[in-house]
Amino acid sequence: MNKKDRKVEPGDGLRSLKSTMLFRAVNYELYIRPNKMVMMFGAIAIFSCVGYIIYMRYNSNNAKYYSAITSDGSVEFKKKTSKWTV
Known part of the structure; x- marks a missing residue:
């Protein structure tokens, strides 16, 4: 099944929308899966x-x-x- 032939389902998010490569490069964090180890390291830092x-x-x-x-x-x-103490 080709990516263009795939039917859009609710819950697919921004990955299913048509967008330019510039938009994907600028908004990189919208198109990748969250990495829990990196999130934990960032929160601890x-x-x-x-x-x-x-x-x-x-x-x-x-x-x-x-x-x-x-x-x-x-x-x-x-x-x-202190100026208040004598």
Whole structure:
């Protein structure tokens, strides 16, 4: 049975429609089957990056020192002080 002679059935999705090679090349993910291993790797990578960013933001807020640039251009670490405490 030739691909052109095949009858379109519900649930076939975009693979059954006539389209150009440019459309298929640009929208590659619409025409391939999902790969569960690649999806799991991507999900783990995204959640790891988000977790690392959250971890870094949490630790930077609790830091006792901050970096300040002096008038001569050098970087100096200063201890955090509050103007409200005496």
